[in-house]
Amino acid sequence: MRYDVAVIGGGPSGAVASRILAEAGLGTVLLERNLDNVKPCGGAIPLGLIEEFGLPSELVEKKLSHMRARSPKGRVIGMHMPNGYVGMVRRERFDSYLRQEASNAGSDVLEGLMSSIERKGERFVIHTLGDKLPPIEADYIIGADGANSKTADELRFPPNELKVIAMQQRFRYTPAIEKFSDIVEIWFDGEVSPDFYGWIFPKADHLAIGTGTEDKKHNIRNLQRRFIEKIGIIERPYLDEAAKIPMKPRRSFTGERAILVGDAAGLVTPANGEGIFFAMRSGKLAAQAMINHIRQGAPLDVYEKGFRKLYAPIFFGLEVLQSVYYRNDRLRESFVAICADDDVQQITFDSYLYKKMVPAPWSVQMKIFSKNIYHLIKGS
Ligand SMILES: Cc1cc2nc3c(=O)[nH]c(=O)nc-3n(C[C@H](O)[C@H](O)[C@H](O)COP(=O)(O)OP(=O)(O)OC[C@H]3O[C@@H](n4cnc5c(N)ncnc54)[C@H](O)[C@@H]3O)c2cc1C
Numbered sequence: 001m002r003y004d005v006a007v008i009g010g011g012p013s014g015a016v017a018s019r020i021l022a023e024a025g026l027g028t029v030l031l032e033r034n035l036d037n038v039k040p041c042g043g044a045i046p047l048g049l050i051e052e053f054g055l056p057s058e059l060v061e062k063k064l065s066h067m068r069a070r071s072p073k074g075r076v077i078g079m080h081m082p083n084g085y086v087g088m089v090r091r092e093r094f095d096s097y098l099r100q101e102a103s104n105a106g107s108d109v110l111e112g113l114m115s116s117i118e119r120k121g122e123r124f125v126i127h128t129l130g131d132k133l134p135p136i137e138a139d140y141i142i143g144a145d146g147a148n149s150k151t152a153d154e155l156r157f158p159p160n161e162l163k164v165i166a167m168q169q170r171f172r173y174t175p176a177i178e179k180f181s182d183i184v185e186i187w188f189d190g191e192v193s194p195d196f197y198g199w200i201f202p203k204a205d206h207l208a209i210g211t212g213t214e215d216k217k218h219n220i221r222n223l224q225r226r227f228i229e230k231i232g233i234i235e236r237p238y239l240d241e242a243a244k245i246p247m248k249p250r251r252s253f254t255g256e257r258a259i260l261v262g263d264a265a266g267l268v269t270p271a272n273g274e275g276i277f278f279a280m281r282s283g284k285l286a287a288q289a290m291i292n293h294i295r296q297g298a299p300l301d302v303y304e305k306g307f308r309k310l311y312a313p314i315f316f317g318l319e320v321l322q323s324v325y326y327r328n329d330r331l332r333e334s335f336v337a338i339c340a341d342d343d344v345q346q347i348t349f350d351s352y353l354y355k356k357m358v359p360a361p362w363s364v365q366m367k368i369f370s371k372n373i374y375h376l377i378k379g380s
Pocket residue numbers: 008009010011012013014031032033034037039040041042043044045112113114115144145146147150151166167168210241242243244245261262263264267268273274275276277279
């Protein structure tokens with residue numbers, strides 16, 4: 001089997017990349033280890049992503065414009081997005097829809113676990129576990145195989161540096177938990193997560209409840225158990241799921257004839273752990289760069305430079321926010337207090353929905369700056 005480009009990993013980043021490559025007429029294969037894979041994920045996506053990729057409304061099972069942030073002392077701040085919403089998707093349906101789009105565009109979609117990659121002159125030869133598939137030959141590779149990317153290891157990319165472990169449980173609605181069915185709830189509480197946050201995301205027929213923490217520092221199962229107790233849920237979950245989240249871009253994610261996208265490249269924002277948007281956006285930018293490289297000889301690293309130019313300020317801002325406010329419960333208390341401010345809410349939602357840093361007027365910036373200083377002094 002010979003292709004122009006092999007995309008390894010059929011999550012959102014890989015599926016988008018292979019669709020765009022195939023649409024451009026390149027011979028493309030999308031290799032996914034398990035086409036029935038259910039990626040552990042909250043499935044919260046911003047309106048901007050839904051619009052950009054024309055996602056059909058049946059895929060977005062809830063559109064939520066109300067949120068609550070809860071502090072360690074139980075202070076609850078209501079937040080409202082007047083001009084948008086968080087969409088809730090279910091990854092098993094979402095990923096297979098995106099893969100189907102890739103297949104409709106002409107990409108081969110194959111099931112097999114990539115086990116090794118060999119370089120043969122100018123080509124790559126990809127092997128699958130147990131030789132389930134005949135060797136796949138390709139001129140270029142896009143590694144889209146998630147946080148523990150084997151592609152990155154095989155092609156000797158620098159490591160994914162910081163990994164958070166996140167766990168989520170799904171609960172079918174009962175009359176007792178129906179009250180959570182129309183609102184996103186975020187818990188900033190050291191007992192639920194000492195360095196991240198806990199979430200309650202409502203889906204069409206279940207609640208997804210989860211928490212995250214820096215890997216190997218705390219026991220994620222204990223944190224999750226405590227979270228469920230604190231919410232007061234006595235129902236039993238019907239699914240437990242957990243996975244790592246890489247929250248720092250790799251030092252480099254463009255190589256010779258190869259590119260990493262999504263979690264494989266470490267493209268999940270700190271503080272909120274948002275990765276689906278960046279997976280699909282990086283898949284799109286990577287595919288466009290590869291098409292220009294193959295057709296016009298443009299350098300491949302246009303992709304990485306472009307991605308960093310667009311999103312480095314967001315990654316930096318959220319990293320600072322996490323390292324300042326997620327340190328202890330007093331600071332978390334202050335953080336939730338700041339979220340009560342209408343201007344803070346507007347700036348947060350504007351930048352979340354469309355991933356654009358929207359500069360606020362000077363008077364608002366000064367007000368938010370002074371509030372931050374006041375709360376930081378109070379919290380320390
Ligand atoms: C518990 C949890 C909750 C989260 N909640 C949210 C959220 O609410 N919103 C949000 O935006 N982000 C969330 N994220 C992050 C989000 O899930 C990821 O950032 C996103 O899935 C990245 O997409 P991807 O395509 O890059 O990688 P993945 O979705 O991880 O896809 C990688 C694919 O590669 C396949 N694969 C792996 N190895 C191989 C191999 N060797 N050969 C072939 N195939 C292989 C896998 O089966 C998988 O399908 C959450 C993450 C976790 C763990």
